Amino acid sequence: MNEYRYDYRTVQGFILSAIFWGVVGLLIGMLLATQMFTAAANFPPYLTFGRLRPVHTNGLAFGLGVGSIFGLSYYIVMRLCRRPLLFPRLARVQLWLFNAGIAAAAVTLLMGYTQSLEYAELEWPLDIAIVVLWVMFAVNVFGTIVKRREEQMYVSLWYVIATVVAVAVLYIVENLSIPAGPFKSYHLFAGVNSANVQWWYGHNAVGFVFTTPILAMFYYFLPKSTGLPIFSHRLSIVSFWSLVFAYLWTGAHHLVYTPLPDWIQTLAIVFTMFLIAPSWGSVVNGYYTVGADWSKMRSNYLTKFFVVGITFYGLQTVQGPTQALRVVSQLIHFTDWVPGHVHMGTMGWVTMTVTASIYYVIPRIHDTEIHSEKIANLHFWLVLVGQLMFSVTMWITGIQQGALWKATNPDGSLKYTFVEGLVRNYPYWHLRALAGLVFLAGMVLFVYNVLMTIRKGKAREAQPSPAPATA
Amino acid sequence: MAGTIYRKPVAFALLATATVLVGTVVTMLYPMLRPEMHPRLESLKPFTALQLAGRDLYQREGCVNCHTQTVRPLRTEVLRYGDYSKAGEFAYDRPFLWGSKRTGPDLAREGGKRPDGWHVKHLENPQSIEPRSNMPPYAFLSRGKLVPATVRAHMDALGFPYAGEEIAALAQKTEMDAMVAYMQVLGSAVPRRAGGGEVLALDERNPLGDSPDAIARGHKLFAENCSVCHGDEGHGQPDIAPSLTDDVFLGEKGDMGDGAYFTLISGGSDAKKAIGRKGDQAGGMTAFGGQLAKDDIWALISWLRAQQAHERKEAPPMEKVEHQGGQPEQHQGGRP
Numbered sequence: 001m002n003e004y005r006y007d008y009r010t011v012q013g014f015i016l017s018a019i020f021w022g023v024v025g026l027l028i029g030m031l032l033a034t035q036m037f038t039a040a041a042n043f044p045p046y047l048t049f050g051r052l053r054p055v056h057t058n059g060l061a062f063g064l065g066v067g068s069i070f071g072l073s074y075y076i077v078m079r080l081c082r083r084p085l086l087f088p089r090l091a092r093v094q095l096w097l098f099n100a101g102i103a104a105a106a107v108t109l110l111m112g113y114t115q116s117l118e119y120a121e122l123e124w125p126l127d128i129a130i131v132v133l134w135v136m137f138a139v140n141v142f143g144t145i146v147k148r149r150e151e152q153m154y155v156s157l158w159y160v161i162a163t164v165v166a167v168a169v170l171y172i173v174e175n176l177s178i179p180a181g182p183f184k185s186y187h188l189f190a191g192v193n194s195a196n197v198q199w200w201y202g203h204n205a206v207g208f209v210f211t212t213p214i215l216a217m218f219y220y221f222l223p224k225s226t227g228l229p230i231f232s233h234r235l236s237i238v239s240f241w242s243l244v245f246a247y248l249w250t251g252a253h254h255l256v257y258t259p260l261p262d263w264i265q266t267l268a269i270v271f272t273m274f275l276i277a278p279s280w281g282s283v284v285n286g287y288y289t290v291g292a293d294w295s296k297m298r299s300n301y302l303t304k305f306f307v308v309g310i311t312f313y314g315l316q317t318v319q320g321p322t323q324a325l326r327v328v329s330q331l332i333h334f335t336d337w338v339p340g341h342v343h344m345g346t347m348g349w350v351t352m353t354v355t356a357s358i359y360y361v362i363p364r365i366h367d368t369e370i371h372s373e374k375i376a377n378l379h380f381w382l383v384l385v386g387q388l389m390f391s392v393t394m395w396i397t398g399i400q401q402g403a404l405w406k407a408t409n410p411d412g413s414l415k416y417t418f419v420e421g422l423v424r425n426y427p428y429w430h431l432r433a434l435a436g437l438v439f440l441a442g443m444v445l446f447v448y449n450v451l452m453t454i455r456k457g458k459a460r461e462a463q464p465s466p467a468p469a470t471a
Numbered sequence: 472m473a474g475t476i477y478r479k480p481v482a483f484a485l486l487a488t489a490t491v492l493v494g495t496v497v498t499m500l501y502p503m504l505r506p507e508m509h510p511r512l513e514s515l516k517p518f519t520a521l522q523l524a525g526r527d528l529y530q531r532e533g534c535v536n537c538h539t540q541t542v543r544p545l546r547t548e549v550l551r552y553g554d555y556s557k558a559g560e561f562a563y564d565r566p567f568l569w570g571s572k573r574t575g576p577d578l579a580r581e582g583g584k585r586p587d588g589w590h591v592k593h594l595e596n597p598q599s600i601e602p603r604s605n606m607p608p609y610a611f612l613s614r615g616k617l618v619p620a621t622v623r624a625h626m627d628a629l630g631f632p633y634a635g636e637e638i639a640a641l642a643q644k645t646e647m648d649a650m651v652a653y654m655q656v657l658g659s660a661v662p663r664r665a666g667g668g669e670v671l672a673l674d675e676r677n678p679l680g681d682s683p684d685a686i687a688r689g690h691k692l693f694a695e696n697c698s699v700c701h702g703d704e705g706h707g708q709p710d711i712a713p714s715l716t717d718d719v720f721l722g723e724k725g726d727m728g729d730g731a732y733f734t735l736i737s738g739g740s741d742a743k744k745a746i747g748r749k750g751d752q753a754g755g756m757t758a759f760g761g762q763l764a765k766d767d768i769w770a771l772i773s774w775l776r777a778q779q780a781h782e783r784k785e786a787p788p789m790e791k792v793e794h795q796g797g798q799p800e801q802h803q804g805g806r807p
Binding site (some may be wrong): 035036037038039042044045047049050051053054112114115116117118142146148151152153157158161162164165166168173178179180181184185186187188189190191192193194195196197198200239241244245246247248249250251252254255257258259260261264267271316330331334335338339363403405406407408409410411413414417419420421422423 | 477478480481483484487488490491492493494495497498502503507508509510527530531533535536537539541543544548550551554557558560561562563564565566568569570571572573574575576592597598601603604605606607608609610611621624625627628629636657683691695696751760761762763765766767788
């Protein structure tokens with residue numbers, strides 16, 4: 001235990017930082033949801049929808065998402081390599097740089113410094129800082145794995161390694177730009193080419209931030225918290241390789257019916273269809289793992305987080321390919337359907353899996369128990385209900401929007417002006433904000449539960465224990 | 472399965488990288504080497520300094536988060552916005568700004584659709600034009616000054632041509648001027664295809680005549696579609712749109728027939744040629760042919776005629792002529 005003490009504090013630092021940025025991101029999300037139906041909720045110039053939206057997405061994807069990925073990946077790597085991190089101090093520097101980076105990201109985005117590339121909004125000085133951060137992460141992950149004390153690399157390590165290499169390639173190529181000032185640059189790629197590079201990056205940033213590292217957590221924490229071994233090692237292997245192979249072909253499904261050459265669109269659609277298979281490989285593996293003893297759903301409070309999480313992953317990876325089809329895309333593209341889809345993945349799959357993993361890790365760092373399983377259960381239900389309300393509402397809005405845009409009179413002219421379509425969204429956008437509140441309430445309980453667990457752990461560490469606890 | 476790879480992290484990482492790169496090479500790198508990814512329309516011009524400054528502001532304010540800039544080749548989309556987007560229109564777009572969400576309307580064909588004054592009024596206070604809009608106000612752009620040296624650095628970075636005086640002139644311009652200049656250049660590389668613009672014989676008679684039903688429906692349609700620019704009663708608004716109740720039509724004295732009205736409403740400013748009057752140079756009458764059914768356009772004309780008749784009754788002809796003689800610009804809105 002002592003050998004890991006310093007590194008565990010780093011892991012906890014990442015987790016707490018992630019939680020902090022997560023709360024910030026969610027609060028901004030609430031403001032954005034309000035701005036959708038009330039222009040008066042904008043406070044120009046800094047707090048307008050246009051400037052805040054990237055703070056929300058970056059704050060949650062990179063603050064909450066990558067922060068948790070750093071922390072939990074380090075935990076997983078240490079456990080699976082049976083040794084502390086190879087460069088403990090480097091990880092601590094990385095933690096501080098990470099927080100400074102996210103803070104600088106929020107400030108510069110509010111000031112309007114943006115590359116206007118989705119999920120790559122940050123301007124070039126921050127891009128360099130992020131590459132440095134990622135190199136630190138890569139050095140520690142690879143160093144620790146190379147010097148591991150366990151011969152076999154478990155499936156979670158594969159996903160961590162794939163994440164490290166893929167994100168590096170994606171982030172560097174996407175952010176190649178022509179600097180034009182201290183916080184201004186122009187994309188190295190122009191027009192159609194710029195679009196193709198952007199969505200090659202944009203889609204795979206989702207793949208390698210919201211999929212592979214989360215699968216690493218799933219494959220590690222599900223068996224650890226239930227005590228049930230992964231159903232099929234062979235299925236893990238097949239799923240892994242086919243997933244990392246197929247993902248990179250699919251970005252252009254974001255550009256269906258745009259001026260991008262048709263063959264790239266079609267190729268992307270075909271591979272997107274194929275991607276259902278490896279995704280469901282992990283879903284099936286998850287179900288059959290718990291299927292060995294379904295009573296765990298009742299007896300172990302974390303099991304339902306993982307099972308519901310992987311269920312949303314399964315739904316997400318069928319809905320996504322459906323959207324890629326031209327016949328569906330022409331109706332729902334550019335509508336609220338798409339944010340509905342994204343939020344099922346992030347509020348369902350990612351949030352469920354990450355929060356459950358944190359519930360698993362935090363008590364172990366402090367050699368204690370979770371503060372309250374009851375609160376964790378309430379958190380689970382609020383998050384689940386909030387997310388479902390949110391996504392379903394957005395899907396209905398999206399279909400309505402798409403249908404009104406396409407509606408014509410008998411003589412072939414358009415039936416609705418743009419604004420007539422817009423005003424019909426307002427009732428749904430009210431509901432969506434309400435859904436966000438329910439979700440936020442769940443997350444507040446989560447934060448409270450984690451903080452109380454740490455407090456309990458610290459109190460316990462403060463008093464000399466009669467007998468050393470054994471795991 | 473070769474199980475040893477799971478014991479060799481370096482080999483594993485290399486194999487994973489290679490696997491990831493296959494799709495990357497085929498769908499991203501290889502296309503980049505082909506000319507089809509670098510098309511440029513002959514008619515496409517690099518952005519001027521003022522337009523680029525506007526585009527920078529469009530980026531700064533995150534407009535791309537709510538507005539798309541790509542018209543898909545779908546019938547209703549072409550009707551609503553104009554011709555579908557061509558690959559060769561975006562050669563100077565670094566980055567592309569097609570967007571992914573259409574909370575507000577597409578802007579790919581915005582250029583020339585509306586007068587500058589409309590854009591200024593709308594950007595300063597969107598709800599003054601469309602009370603139900605959810606767009607934030609950008610009045611601060613009117614107070615923001617451009618920094619010529621910064622814009623020059625941006626032009627240099629992109630290698631766009633410019634003249635020294637063009638840069639110097641920026642010192643007199645506001646951020647609002649730049650934003651409006653950018654709005655007006657959007658989509659201009661492609662000849663505007665008016666959404667459903669229909670040209671009728673200029674003296675064709677309105678089949679609905681002055682039926683009360685048509686007038687009532689026309690009034691409602693006018694309130695929904697036209698009053699934002701032409702005012703509630705059709706008297707026009709300075710710098711935005713001319714009066715529709717005087718006897719000036721497209722900048723020239725002397726009214727025209729119902730067919731001319733129909734042609735103009737259906738085809739917008741582009742229909743001026745067919746009508747044979749120049750109108751205002753900067754005129755930005757929207758084409759409603761795609762949005763309004765034929766009968767709706769006739770109903771609008773019924774209401775307009777009724778409104779004109781009503782005005783004539785209120786103001787005796789003599790007085791009106793004198794009034795106009797005194798202030799010839801009044802009804803045209805006094806646009807430069």
